[in-house]
Amino acid sequence: MxxxxxxxxxxxxxxxxxxxxxxxxxxxxxxxxxxxxxxxxxxxxxxxxxxxxxxxxxxxxxxxxxxxxxxxxxxxxxxAENTHKFVLNFWAENLEKERERIVQLGISDKLAKIKYVNNVKPYYYFQFTDPDGNIIEITGQYSPKKGEFDE
CATH class of the missing domain: 3.30.720.120 (Signal recognition particle alu RNA binding heterodimer, srp9/1)
Structure with a gap:
């Protein structure tokens, strides 16, 4: 297949x-x-x-x-109402630079800041939506600023 x-x-x-x-x-x-x-x-x-x-x-x-x-x-x-069960995932070499590019494009009014999750290894990403409300996630290399993700 x-x-x-x-x-x-x-x-x-x-x-x-x-x-x-x-x-x-x-x-x-x-x-x-x-x-x-x-x-x-x-x-x-x-x-x-x-x-x-x-x-x-x-x-x-x-x-x-x-x-x-x-x-x-x-x-x-x-x-149909968008249930957000589908996510398009892309990666970029420089996550911060890619997020700034998305901001400059002005293509989405729903744009998250860079986030972090760690279950096997650190994973940095941000999300936004397309015109139909589909979630798009961009992940990539990111060096957090000191204290950025501290609790």
Whole structure:
């Protein structure tokens, strides 16, 4: 088995494309009308799917086989409450520099400060959300300031 793509069903297709182009520092790699866009990088593929395209353009999409509401109702998926059970995790060589880049981009109004957890070894990260409220976590090398994580 091989991973083909991770794709997010979104409410605002163009806003999501702009968000991920800025975050990933690359343009969309391929796009199918206003329905689907993908970003291919380092052997990975993250895609954006417009949850409204098929319903708004029934003449452009042919669907055959059993319709299952839970799997096939893209509008309902796009409009569903985000339960935050999915996290996109990325790493950067310099965590502090990457967080500052995200701040400068102004792409999210929900942005955490750098955090720390240790269960096997120290792990530094920060989180923010995309336009649909999906959590994005960035981890990487970080040298805490003296006393930063002291209790």
């Amino acid at each position: 091989h991973l083909g793509s991770i794709y997010l069903i979104v409410q605002d297709f163009n806003k999501s494309i702009q968000f991920y182009e800025k975050l990933l520092e690359m343009p969309v790699s391929a796009q199918n009308m206003q329905r689907f866009a993908q970003f291919e990088f380092e052997g990975n593929n993250i895609s954006i799917m417009n949850g409204y395209f098929d319903a708004m353009n029934p003449n452009l999409t042919v669907c055959k086989g059993e319709y299952i509401e839970e799997f096939d109702n893209l509008v309902a998926m796009a409009e």
